[in-house]
Every structure is written in C-alpha cells, then in structure tokens.
Amino acid sequence: MSSFRAQFRLYTVALIAALLGGFNVVVYTGFHSLLQQYVDGRLFGFADTLAELIEQRPELLKRSDHEIVVPRGAQVADDRMKELREVSHSVHILALDGTVVWQGSGVVPRPSVDEAVLARGKRGEVVYETLEMESGLSVRQVFVPIRQQDEVRYLLQAEESLAFFRRTHRSLMGLLMLGSVAVLATSWFGSGWLARKVLDPVEALSRTAEGISESALRSRANLNAPFEEFERLAQAFNAMLDRLQRASESQRRFTDYAAHEMKTPLTVMQGNLEVALQRSRSADDYRDVLVSNLEQVQRLIVLTRSLLTLARFAGERPPVELSVLALQPLLKELIDDLTPVAEDRHLTLVLEEEPVPPILGDAERLKQVFINLLDNALRYTDPGGTVALSLRSAQNQVRVAVRDTGQGIAREHLPHLFEPFYRTDPARARDSGGHGLGLPIVKEIVEAHHGAITVESNVGKGSIFMLTFPAIQT
Secondary structure, three states: OOOHHHHHHHHHHHHHHHHHHHHHHHHHHHHHHHHHHHHHHHHHHHHHHHHHHHHHOHHHHHOOOOOOEEEHHHOOOOOOEEEHHHOHHHEEEEEOOOOEEEEOOOOOOOOOOOHHHHHHHHOOOOEEEEEEOOOOOEEEEEEEEEEOOOOEEEEEEEEEEOHHHHHHHHHHHHHHHHHHHHHHHHHHHHHHHHHHHHHHHHHHHHHHHHOOOHHHOOOOOOOOOOOHHHHHHHHHHHHHHHHHHHHHHHHHHHHHHHHHHHHHHHHHHHHHHHHHHHOOOOHHHHHHHHHHHHHHHHHHHHHHHHHHHHHHHOOOOOOOOOEEEOHHHHHHHHHHHHHHHHHHOOOEEEEEEOOOOOEEEOHHHHHHHHHHHHHHHHHOOOOOOEEEEEEEEEOOEEEEEEEEOOOOOOHHHHHHOOOOOOOOOHHHHHHOOOOOOHHHHHHHHHHHOOOEEEEEEEOOOEEEEEEEEEEOOO
16 A cells, blocks of 8 residues: 555646646747747738838839849838848748749749749739748748739748747757756655655644553644644544543443343342251241342342343344324323322322423433433422422423432532442442432433433532423424
C-alpha cells in the first residue's frame, strides 16, 4: 500500500504538470497567433502602401530605372518620398495571369503563383501565403490587388522572411520548457515539504493512538497544529477518548456491580444449602431453607430480566413499538392505580394536566417508565408529602414531570443517577430490594422514544424528573 505522502506528491506534480501543459499550449497558441498577426499586419501595411502609391501614380511602372517612390515610414503621404529600390528586393508586380510585370532588383526567383491565389486576387481579395523554400527557409507572402478605374489590373506580391518568426518561436518554446521544468522541480520539493507539514499532526495522532490501551485511556493528543481543521481533529480525537474512557469505566463498574449483585444471592443460597446438609432437619426447617432460596432466585430473576432489558435497548433496534398515543388517559389510569398505595403511605398523589397533542409511543414501555418514577417518588417521600404528575405542551414537545416533596438527591449524585447499579444510598436501596437498574432502563426507554429525561433536586426539598417527547403535528 503506497503512502499518502508519495501519492500526495505524485498527484500534486501531475496536476501542476497538466496545468502547465494547458498554460503552455494557450501561451504558445496565443503568441503564435499574435506574432502571425504582427507579421501579416506589417507586411500588409508595407504592401498596401506600395499598392496605393502605384494606384495613384501608375506611370511608375513604366520607368526604365525601376524607381518607384514610397512614402516615409511606409505610410501614404505626398511629402518626403523614398525610392522603391530600398525595398524592391521583396516586391513583385504581377499581371492577372501571373506574369511578372515588375520586380525589384536582386529579387530571388519564386515559383509561379497558384491559380487559386490569382483567382482570389482578381476578385479583389487580399491573399496570404506561406512559402517553404528548398533551403529550409520560410517566406510569408501577401498579394494585394492594384486597381485602376475601380477595376483590378495588377497584383502586388510582397514577401518577408519568417526567420525571425521561427527564431522567436523557438526562443519562446525554450523559455516555456525551462520554466515548466523549474516549476515542476519546485512543486516536487514543495509538495514534499507541504506533505510533511500536513502529516505531522496526523503522525502525532497516530503515535498517541498506538500508545493507547484499555489501561491507558487517560492519554490525550496534544497538537500544536497551525491549522484549524487539525485542531478540530485533535479535539474530536480527545472527545472520542473521553467517551471511550467513560464507557470503559462504566462497563468495568457495570461488570463489578453485576457480579456483586449476583454473588450475594448465590452466596446466601449456598450457605442455606450447606447448613441444611450438615445434619438431618425437620420438614419445616427444609421448607424454610427452600423459601429463603426461592426469594434469592426471584431476586436473581428480577436482576437478570433488568439486565436483559438494558442489553436489548443498547442494540440498534430498541424493543419498542411506536404508534400514535394519547398520554392523558394513560396517566389518569396510572394515578388511579397508584392512589391506594399513596394513601397507605399517607401521601397525596395528584395529576396536573392540560390538553396536549399525541406522541409516538409504546404504551406498555411508557407505563413502565412512569410507574418506576412514581414508585421512587412515593418510596422516598415522607408521610404527609405530595407527589405530582404534570402534563404540559411547549414548543412542539410534550413534557411530563414527576415532582415530589421528598428527601431530595445530593448534587454530586445527579450526574450518575442513570448509570447502571448506581445508588445514592446503597444500604437503603438494597433493603428495599432495588438493584440500581430502574433509572437506567427509564432513560433507555425515553431515548428509544426520541425523548430526553433530566433531573433537578434539592436536598430536603424534593426532586423533579422532567421527560420530553416530540409531539405529533396535527
């Protein structure tokens, strides 16, 4: 498997090479076009000036000394003329059939003009041609019509060597190649430096990850990265380690508590059986042993059922069947069922409700939630107190609160209330038969309904458990 560093450098250089190739093509093509226009423009300016001069003074073609005067600066003007002899080495004047009527002195012989060029010239068109010589030189030619009495009579053929044109092209090509090599070399070494700069934080994270084990989850990545993205990566990595550490500690605590909870009834059962087998006993003694062991078995069954419930809710598909559910009838039914229990404990149990929209819920699972919360509230509220169940609607949510005037919960216990086997008062909870799994199950059921549960409490004043569920919009 190739490294990211090598792939990064390769792709960077390949991308820059592709961009350079496109840039060089554009520059070369554009420069070629501009230079061609420059050569053609200068050649046409020269030829058009001579053609206009001959149109104005046709008698110049009849001079025996071949002296045709051209305006200064290759412009049509009547002042300070030059002789055609200065440029006549690159000029021919042709009849419409291609016959040379006049040519400058010292002009190199050229092949006969193509018929297509003559035909276009007769129509009054300006024609450009590139002539490749046997010597390897190139010549640019222009054919400009000369008119007399609005009729084309002659063609002026002017030419210019393309040696400078070719030399300029070669120079440009060399500069482009040299520049491309320099840019590619720079990009190769620069991409290596950039890859190191980019990958240093990743390598630091890798070293941190390699040094992490279940017994060393407290290690954290400390990146002094100059980039915001890597700082976020380090924060996300450390947040993940925080979650893993909490999950590991929770799992270890869960395992210890589960083993301890299961060990106690098993130890009691073992002790009862050993004592019963030490000597012969009466039927009543054996019955007492069996009854005691049966109580421990029931305790184990309750514990096992709670553990299985937690395990099911921890899966990807919690065991709930959501359907449209109205909470008012369900809560009224619960209040009616638990009112005798509250009266036996000399407590007041009330329902405070208002019309609310329905929710998506599982009636049996939600009964389990509310019974657990109400049972805790009734159990830890002193006689004469009040337990209130309120139902409200706010901001597309349905809120259910269980409020009591009981003993309250100390602030340090609140963050751990929904952890498995956590007890604020272990001795009292064990006496009441609790395992510390009721509130974790409540939390799992509420979250399976896409809801949330929070708790507020003051010691000596009571507690409020607030549940929120998304309402169905009607």
